[in-house]
Amino acid sequence: MLIDDRLTVSGALEDGNAGHVALYKAIKEKIDTADLGVIKPDLQISQPKEPAKAEPVEAKPIDGFAIKRTAEGVDLVGLVPSADIKTAINGLAVRKFGSSGVNDNLMVQEGELIAGLGSEEYNQLASAALQAVSRLGIGGQASLSQDGLAMTGGAFYEGALQKLQEALRSALPANLSLSSELSVAVPGEAVNPDECQVLLRSALEKNTILFDSGKASISADSFGLLDGLIYTAHRCPESKIQIEGHTDSDGDNFANQLLSEKRAGSVVDYLIEAGLSDERLEPKGFGETNPVAGNDTAEGKAKNRRIEFVILAQ
Template sequence: MSILKRWVVPGVVAVCAVTAITLFSETDKIEADLTKRAQAVLQDKGMDWANISFSGRDGTLTGIEPEKNEASWAIELLDAEWGVRTVSNETEELKTQSPYSWGLVRDDDQVSIIGYLPYRLTRTLPSEMEEKMPGVLVQTQVEAARGAPANIENVVQFTTDLLSSLDNAKAFLLDNTLTITGQLEDGNPADIAKFKAAQEKIAAADLEGISFDFQIPEPKAPEDMVKPVATTVNGLEITRSADGVRIMGLMPSQEIKDTVIDLANRKFGTSVVTEGLDVREGEKIANLGYDDYRRSSVAILQAVSRLEEGSASLTENGLDLTGGAFYGGALEDVMRGLQDALPASVALNTDLRVAAPGETVDAEQCQRLLRSSLETNTILFESGMAAISPDSFGLLDTLIYTARRCTDNRIQIEGHTDSDGDDAANQALSERRAGAVADYLVSAGITADRLEAKGFGEDQPVASNDTPEGKAKNRRIEFVILTQ
């Protein structure tokens, strides 16, 4: 018995240990071989979203499934691979985005891809665009999501081709509406040709189910260019109409003239502003001294910016103001602002009204109107803060007027920042700014349950953050109609 214990039992234990080690070693080899071959099958079919692991001959498929039935197809391929016994599905579905939005933003020698696309397009589009637009820097902030229109690949191909010939343009797809915006130079033969070519491409496009909203203004022919305007106004006259803003009159200094023009650009954005201001250095104009005339000019410009259409005329006889405010609260603000700013010597004569409500529009048209307003102007804030600049009150009044034309729809107010500063701080700032805009709309009578404020920080730029101009474009507020 002692010999058995001393020699036989240890021998059996040793044999068992060697056998176990061999089995474990063989299992590792089997798992490694199956994993390698299975991963090669997935890669060969372009399924780089999928991962496969094995426990013995049993596989587990993981990853984010980009489209319906992709995981089932992957498992079918793997089941056919020699040595595989079973494959279990532990994948997750890619999120579905609604409303579905995607866009291209072309800014000279760079283009940004924004919004959402099917997974495969997020992988292939950047390189395809680099081939289509040689020398143009392609930046992508696009995310993969389900829910795209059925012919999204044709839409993307058409849009890429269109923007390859437009140096400064933006194409934005919202569900089934493709909006094209941008600027072309008046009097420039090349830009006139680009405009005609773009219209021809759109007319020839075969994108079933997609509607176009082409908002690029036709550039004027050289012979139609507006000539400088000479003033005959002995004071200040500001007129706002569907054709733009006209500022005429006299200024007691170049400094005040520059201030008025700068403020006009901030308040009216890229609207057509025609200026015919003559400087009469040191002169008293409309019986007002330097400081009073400056303060009055700024207040009058602010008042007109908050009118749908209107005119203001400041002379030695006082201020005549006519027009329609977008809502009752705006009219009260206009009157209060003028009364606070104008000297007591200036007689205030007003013929103001609240503009008649616009016709009710559907969600698609409402989105186009909101986006059109924000394409030509930007909601401004005090630097680094969520306080809305008074220069943007007129723009917000316009957005409120539009929001009242689609009362059945909810609106998401999106805040965005540039990349300066800390990520977390930018996220918080974007949320506060979106909230401030929502509060402004609520104060004007838009019900709070129609609004959803959301901040995106610096995560969704529409231009490069490498230039001041690009950063300015990225600091923005967007309005998005939410589907019911």
């Protein structure tokens, strides 16, 4: 209202109303910055109070666990009944998915039953579920709750699907149900040999095929990695692949050469059993002759103990 040289702005705004708070600020800014000449503005609106800030609600962890396969590796969330079991599960995850691929958000509730399971039953089931998820494609998941264990995802080939289902059933406590929505993953699109090589090399840069110490028998922790390599090899079906075995420099040259040959042969046997043609595969051992790191540290030796997949020129 304008009377003589005074402009009065009046009204009522609601405390705690974010829209009214913003309106008041806009009106005040207009009045403060307006060039009204001799007219004197008179703001007769009380400044409304800001909305109260809601207290953050802390999410309650699930009574169980969820293990999910991701593009980077694996996500672990939920509860564990002891710090020792958490450490053990994390160690298994690193062996199966690589040291950089584990996102561990498990919370310890020392001595508590988790989804009705004691420590021993929990540890056995979590280990089996982790192994199963390692043999599934991205998005594969195992979830434990009071309702039981739920599995979803796609295995890389039929044989892997059957074996992981058998292992899960044998690890499942008698009082727990299993809900399974597992299948064989849809085959990937065909790629040329160069693209196939990049995919194979990338997988083996993130993780390493492991063997029992000093032996040629493949560790079960590497079955998932091998399954993924098999899936990739099916995407370049005309390519021949050399499976190269390498060792560190510990021991004598002859023993290392023999071990590298046997390990390469074990990998080829695994691939053939999974359905790859033996005509596509060529095992070759190099012993300690082609190191990729120094053999003067444990880390360097670990890098040198490796299997490589090399696409051969046609």
